[in-house]
Amino acid sequence: MKTKMTLPLTRRKISGKSKTSPLTLRIAATILGILFFIAIFQPYFYRADPALSDLMLRLQSPSLSGAWFGTDALGQDVYSRIIAGFRWSLGIGTVGTLLGCLIGITLGVSAAWNRKRLRIFLSRVIDIGISFPYLIIAVTIVTVVGRGFWPLALTLGLVCWPTIARVVYAETLTLREREYVTAARLFGIGSARSIFTHILPALRPTIQVVTAFTFAELLIAESGLSFLGLGAPLGTPTWGNMLNDSRGYMVDAPWMMLGPVTAIIVTIFAANLLGEGLNAREQSRSTRVSQ
Amino acid sequence: MSNAIEIKNLVVSFPTPAGYSAVVRGINLTINPGDRVAIVGESGSGKTMMGLSMLGIQPTSAQVEGEILIGDVNMVTAPDAVARKLRGNYISMVFQEPLTSLNPVRTISSQLSESVRRHNSIGKKEAEKRVLEVLTAVGIPAPKERMKSYPHQLSGGLRQRVMIALALINKPQLVVADEPTTALDATIQAQILDLLRSGMGDAALMLITHDLAVAADVCNRIVVMYAGNIVEQGPVSEILSNPKHPYTRGLLSAIPKFDQARPALNPIPGSPPTISEVVPGCRFASRCSYADAQCTASEPEFINNIACFHPVTGAIK
Amino acid sequence: MSSDKKLIKAVDLSVTFKVPSGSLRAVDTVSFYVNAGETVAIVGESGSGKTTLALSLMRAYAPTSGNLFFEDEDITHLSEKALKDFRKKVQMVFQDPYSSLDPRMTVSQVIAEPLRAHFKLSGKERDEKAGESLRSVGLSADFLNRRASQFSGGQRQRIAIARALALDPKVLVADEPVSALDVSTQAQIVNLLQGIQEERNISYILVSHDLRLVYHLATRVVVMYLGKVVEEGACDDVVANPQHPYTAALLSAVPALDEASRRDRIVLNGAPPSPIARPTGCSFHPRCPIARPECSTNTPELQTLPNGRKVACFYPGELQPHISFTSSK
Numbered sequence: 001m002k003t004k005m006t007l008p009l010t011r012r013k014i015s016g017k018s019k020t021s022p023l024t025l026r027i028a029a030t031i032l033g034i035l036f037f038i039a040i041f042q043p044y045f046y047r048a049d050p051a052l053s054d055l056m057l058r059l060q061s062p063s064l065s066g067a068w069f070g071t072d073a074l075g076q077d078v079y080s081r082i083i084a085g086f087r088w089s090l091g092i093g094t095v096g097t098l099l100g101c102l103i104g105i106t107l108g109v110s111a112a113w114n115r116k117r118l119r120i121f122l123s124r125v126i127d128i129g130i131s132f133p134y135l136i137i138a139v140t141i142v143t144v145v146g147r148g149f150w151p152l153a154l155t156l157g158l159v160c161w162p163t164i165a166r167v168v169y170a171e172t173l174t175l176r177e178r179e180y181v182t183a184a185r186l187f188g189i190g191s192a193r194s195i196f197t198h199i200l201p202a203l204r205p206t207i208q209v210v211t212a213f214t215f216a217e218l219l220i221a222e223s224g225l226s227f228l229g230l231g232a233p234l235g236t237p238t239w240g241n242m243l244n245d246s247r248g249y250m251v252d253a254p255w256m257m258l259g260p261v262t263a264i265i266v267t268i269f270a271a272n273l274l275g276e277g278l279n280a281r282e283q284s285r286s287t288r289v290s291q
Numbered sequence: 292m293s294n295a296i297e298i299k300n301l302v303v304s305f306p307t308p309a310g311y312s313a314v315v316r317g318i319n320l321t322i323n324p325g326d327r328v329a330i331v332g333e334s335g336s337g338k339t340m341m342g343l344s345m346l347g348i349q350p351t352s353a354q355v356e357g358e359i360l361i362g363d364v365n366m367v368t369a370p371d372a373v374a375r376k377l378r379g380n381y382i383s384m385v386f387q388e389p390l391t392s393l394n395p396v397r398t399i400s401s402q403l404s405e406s407v408r409r410h411n412s413i414g415k416k417e418a419e420k421r422v423l424e425v426l427t428a429v430g431i432p433a434p435k436e437r438m439k440s441y442p443h444q445l446s447g448g449l450r451q452r453v454m455i456a457l458a459l460i461n462k463p464q465l466v467v468a469d470e471p472t473t474a475l476d477a478t479i480q481a482q483i484l485d486l487l488r489s490g491m492g493d494a495a496l497m498l499i500t501h502d503l504a505v506a507a508d509v510c511n512r513i514v515v516m517y518a519g520n521i522v523e524q525g526p527v528s529e530i531l532s533n534p535k536h537p538y539t540r541g542l543l544s545a546i547p548k549f550d551q552a553r554p555a556l557n558p559i560p561g562s563p564p565t566i567s568e569v570v571p572g573c574r575f576a577s578r579c580s581y582a583d584a585q586c587t588a589s590e591p592e593f594i595n596n597i598a599c600f601h602p603v604t605g606a607i608k
Numbered sequence: 609m610s611s612d613k614k615l616i617k618a619v620d621l622s623v624t625f626k627v628p629s630g631s632l633r634a635v636d637t638v639s640f641y642v643n644a645g646e647t648v649a650i651v652g653e654s655g656s657g658k659t660t661l662a663l664s665l666m667r668a669y670a671p672t673s674g675n676l677f678f679e680d681e682d683i684t685h686l687s688e689k690a691l692k693d694f695r696k697k698v699q700m701v702f703q704d705p706y707s708s709l710d711p712r713m714t715v716s717q718v719i720a721e722p723l724r725a726h727f728k729l730s731g732k733e734r735d736e737k738a739g740e741s742l743r744s745v746g747l748s749a750d751f752l753n754r755r756a757s758q759f760s761g762g763q764r765q766r767i768a769i770a771r772a773l774a775l776d777p778k779v780l781v782a783d784e785p786v787s788a789l790d791v792s793t794q795a796q797i798v799n800l801l802q803g804i805q806e807e808r809n810i811s812y813i814l815v816s817h818d819l820r821l822v823y824h825l826a827t828r829v830v831v832m833y834l835g836k837v838v839e840e841g842a843c844d845d846v847v848a849n850p851q852h853p854y855t856a857a858l859l860s861a862v863p864a865l866d867e868a869s870r871r872d873r874i875v876l877n878g879a880p881p882s883p884i885a886r887p888t889g890c891s892f893h894p895r896c897p898i899a900r901p902e903c904s905t906n907t908p909e910l911q912t913l914p915n916g917r918k919v920a921c922f923y924p925g926e927l928q929p930h931i932s933f934t935s936s937k
Contacts, residue, residue: 179708186666187722187775188695190688197721201712333790432878446879476653477817478876478895481861485875501791504863508870531865545795547824549847550934555802556824558795562760578792 025277031270039086050080050237059253070255072245076237078259084237085263092153093218093271097211099157100218104164105207109195111165112172126169129162134221138230147233152225156218164210171206175199205282212275216268223264239264294360295322295465295495296345296382301357301367303340303349305566311354312567314340316519318357319593324464327488327496329506329527331542332516335563338499341516342467345497346384347374361464380410383458385468389450393442399426399453400438403460410461421460429456430486448479455486459494466491469499484508503542507531515539518563518574523597535602537579544607573600614677615779615811616665616698617641621674623657623664632883634660636835637674642779647805647812649826649843651819651858655880657835662781662815666698667691696726699772703784705764709756709771715742716752719771726775741770745800762793769800776808783815798824819862823847831855834883834891837910841917847931851917851924853896860929872930890921898926 038045053074062070062078069078111122138155145151175181175198184194225231226240234241239260246256303315315337322328332338343349345359347366359366361377369377386392394402403425404418413421419438426434429452442450451471458466468487472480487496488509500506506513507527514524515536523536534540541559561578564570573579576586581601591598623635634657642648652658664671667683675684678694686694699722702708709718719738723729729737739749745766751759756767765785772780785801786794798821805812816822822829822843829846831839831854839852850856853874860874876895881887887894893903903922910920 178710179702179704180710182668183700183702183708183771184721184725186668186695186698186700187725188692189721189725193725197713198710202710333792448879476880477819477858477861478653479879480863481873481875484863485873502863503791504865507865508863542791545792547795547798547820548934549820549823549931551844552935553824556795556798558799559792560796562762562793563790 022277022281024273025281028270028273028277031266032274035086035267035270036090038083039090042083042087045083046080048077048080050076050084051235052076059249061253062255069259070253072242072253072256073249078242078256081237081242082239082259082263085239085242085260088149088232088236088238089219089222089264089267092149092156092222093215095153096156096160096218096222097215099153100160100164100214101207101211103157103161105168105200105203107161108165108168109172109199109203112169112176113191113195113199123169126162126165130166132162134159135230138225142230147231149232152222152231155225155230156221159221160214160218164207164214167206167210168203171203172199175202178202205278209275209278209282212271212278216271216275219264219268219271223260295324295326297321297358297360298341298345299358299360301341301344301355301359303337303344304354304356305350305352306354307567309567314353314519314566315344318516318521320514320521322465322495322497325493325495326512327491327498327510328512328514329498329500329510330514330516331500331503331506333501333563335518335566336516337519338516339469342384342469342497342499345467346378346382348378348384376410379406379463380461381463382465382467383461383463385451385454385458385466385471387470387473389447389454390442392454393450393457395442398439398441399445403438403453403457406457406460422456425456425460426453428492429453429459429490430482431456446479447475448482451475451479451483452486455483455490459492462492463494465495465497467497467499470501471498472505473500480505503531503546515542518570519566520574520598521593522575522599525596532606533604534607535597535604536599537581537601537603538575540603540607541578573598613644614641615644615679616813617677617680618665619675619677621661621664621676622672623660623669624672627884629884633672634835634883635664638832638835638837640665640830640837642811642813644778644811645805645809646827647814647825648828648830649814649816649822650830650832651816651822652832653817653858653880655834655883656832657883658815658832659783660835661832662783662813665813666700666781667694692726696722696775697777698779698781699775699777700781700783701765701768701772701785704788705761705768706788708768709764711755711757714753714755715759715767718756718767719774722771722775737774738770741774742767744773744804745770760793761789762796765789765793765797766800769797769804773804773808777810779811779813781813781815784817785814786821787816787818801825819847819859831858834880834886836891836920837918838892838921839917839919840910841915841919845915845917848933849925850927850929851913851919852892852921853898853923853927854892856927856929857897859931862931864932866932869930869932874927874929898923 047068053076055075057071058073058075060066060071062068071077107122107126111119111126137158141151141155181194181198184198222231223240223243226238227244231240232238242260243257249256298318298320301315301318302313304311304313318341330338340349344355345366349355355367357367361381364373364377366374400419400422403422407418407421422438423434426438431437431449431452445453472483475483484505487498498506498509511527513527513530515522515538517538523539530539534543544557545559547556559578564574572587572589573591576582581603585600591600618638618640620637620639621635622633622637625632625634638661650658650661663669667676671684675682677683683691683694716735716738719741720734723737735752739752742749742751747763747766756764759767786797789797804810814825826843829841829843830837831852833854839846839855846855847859850859857874857876864870874897878895889904889906890908893899908920908922910918912918913924
């Protein structure tokens with residue numbers, strides 16, 4: 001490659017942090033792996049039936065011999081309910097993210113690929129999507145179809161796609177101008193094929209990063225919505241519901257809150273770490289290519 | 292002070308997965324005051340890294356060894372404060388792409404006069420007088436009006452003139468110009484080459500370029516680099532009419548010429564070694580038609596202006 | 609060997625782009641043709657419209673006015689679907705072999721891409737064809753499964769040429785095909801392009817700013833300034849005896865290996881004006897060393913001189929550069 005040294009008269013750092021990325025990635029992947037493992041094989045991790053309430057055992061503090069994370073106001077085992085919450089939270093996050101990706105990537109790529117009115121129209125749609133308050137979507141859906149897994153997943157998908165679309169749109173705009181994309185057109189290759197052979201593979205790293213961060217965001221949103229009573233049906237063991245239940249007992253039984261909060265934080269931390277790791281890997285790859 | 296700069300056994304290396312690899316592999320070079328020296332080489336020859344090291348502005352991951360002597364100061368070991376003082380004042384640089392080297396939100400005059408005042412204790416008025424003087428010297432038309440412009444308001448050629456003005460403003464002994472015309476159009480390149488040849492005042496010039504014709508156009512001495520080494524050097528006429536190193540000869544016969552017979556070009560086969568590639572013996576041997584067992588067994592030393600076991604004589608056919 | 613069969617022909621072609629400050633006429637009523645087997649060079653500086661012209665000749669842009677013909681068929685307004693046959697026969701090599709090859713693809717995928725746009729191929733057939741193409745540019749077929757990003761600039765440009773040749777085109781458009789390469793590999797690519805032309809009788813449209821390269825490769829030259837053709841003629845003639853002062857200045861600006869051409873160099877003032885704010889009269893007059901008052905008011909048309917040369921100047925041939933021809937004899 002032609003040397004393009006365009007340094008200002010200061011020292012510039014070229015060395016990337018390529019070494020840190022695989023480690024972050026491995027840690028994040030390990031944590032998420034464990035979490036998904038728990039979500040899938042959750043019955044094996046139960047200490048007690050998460051729905052079983054025993055009013056004789058209500059508000060017990062954590063102990064190694066009894067309930068590890070304590071019990072709640074209905075005498076349900078907090079630990080087992082957290083485990084039960086994994087399936088709900090991770091499931092909702094996954095489905096919501098996938099849905100958001102599907103809508104976001106489709107709209108983002110189509111908006112950027114087209115040159116004329118369709119682009120203007122689609123980018124307005126994305127703008128509106130971004131500025132749309134998600135609580136209104138949530139309230140509307142819950143009012144119309146009621147509470148439950150699928151309504152919530154749908155809500156979250158509808159909430160997160162605009163961010164994905166915006167990122168994909170911007171990236172596609174630059175990718176579209178790559179010479180090899182122009183070349184493909186001049187060879188007589190159609191739009192659809194060009195998108196599948198050149199644009200989408202090039203978008204993959206970006207999409208991976210955005211997906212990881214979106215997943216983390218959706219976990220927060222899910223807990224928030226459940227906490228507000230717009231998420232899981234009452235009584236379902238989810239982290240948001242458990243937080244909601246703990247409101248009245250914050251002083252008497254803080255473990256009711258600490259358990260689910262820890263689970264939320266660990267999961268979100270892992271998802272964010274995954275995003276960071278993927279991002280760092282991509283950065284170090286692209287600097288290596290340009291040198 | 293007899294030399295503008297003296298480089299002794301300069302080695303610049305970068306960390307790679309397999310340990311440090313040298314981009315510049317032990318270079319000795321002296322530039323005298325008023326000299327116009329061209330460093331000619333392909334990408335990967337180490338010419339740019341050598342230029343950056345001379346100003347002490349190599350990337351932080353680079354490891355520099357050897358001596359770069361400016362007077363009695365060694366740039367390699369000099370503390371930052373000393374090096375900073377020499378940069379601009381004694382040695383300065385012109386880059387390939389002027390737009391990214393100038394501050395986009397400040398006027399030409401404020402950038403230039405700041406540079407004057409950083410190195411001299413003079414007033415604002417006086418500094419601006421010097422700015423006007425140097426802008427006129429580098430051939431900027433209507434310099435008084437242009438002083439108030441921002442870099443993006445100027446054409447590529449004018450920006451490069453401003454860069455040269457910035458390099459010259461503190462009357463340095465040596466200006467290092469790294470591919471200063473590569474980004475410019477043909478007719479603009481001709482203007483800048485004229486300026487570099489005859490408008491540099493007392494400053495010596497080290498022109499880094501990949502183009503032998505550009506080198507011949509501007510300079511009086513040519514230094515040819517290949518894969519981190521100097522392979523040949525000499526006065527321009529000598530290098531052009533009687534090159535001795537097979538690589539220099541290869542470069543010359545690879546350029547198309549205005550020749551009505553249009554003889555086929557003689558390309559140098561293959562491509563240069565990458566920086567991490569370990570090459571026993573002469574680094575050019577694998578591409579050289581004169582190479583023999585000796586060339587792959589040991590590396591030729593740079594003696595009598597050439598680093599080759601089998602220097603060639605006679606004109607290029 | 610060239611015959612008089614016009615493969616690509618443009619008549620009064622104009623291409624206009626919308627820009628925030630109005631419209632930019634990048635190509636301004638240009639007529640152009642390329643015969644079978646010949647090499648036509650389009651020469652000019654940045655902003656001259658040379659690359660835009662080359663791309664419009666490939667119908668990368670829809671022309672604003674004028675007509676484009678391929679083998680006597682009017683293709684000016686054909687849909688992308690109807691252009692399929694044209695796309696097969698006209699291929700392109702880009703300047704930068706780093707950005708013109710998808711870094712994620714293997715060499716085989718890169719080379720087979722144009723093939724797959726036109727034929728259904730099995731994986732084996734694809735590799736076979738790609739391997740054949742790869743050998744024709746002097747690379748080993750062992751490289752087929754490596755990624756394009758693993759190769760040096762010169763090798764990548766060979767791969768790009770192999771890709772362009774895969775469909776056995778009649779016309780190859782080469783936009784600065786060697787200027788991004790190292791000097792020592794440039795000559796390899798130049799020789800390769802020459803060899804291919806001799807073997808396959810392909811026509812080349814060469815876009816370049818390097819007049820020595822143009823002289824070496826081209827049979828005919830078209831000189832552009834601010835979107836217009838200012839001079840056109842046989843390569844030998846134009847270089848030996850330029851008629852337009854801009855051509856003379858371009859020739860004179862070639863960095864020279866000899867003292868004499870340097871001493872007598874014609875150095876133009878200033879830079880080409882923006883195509884949005886075109887000067888009145890002759891576009892070149894503000895920079896022209898021989899401009900007269902009338903040049904700023906009247907626009908010279910592209911006229912044909914008795915010897916067949918075309919030039920758009922009121923005072924053709926007045927300004928002559930010093931060029932040192934070398935002789936290999």
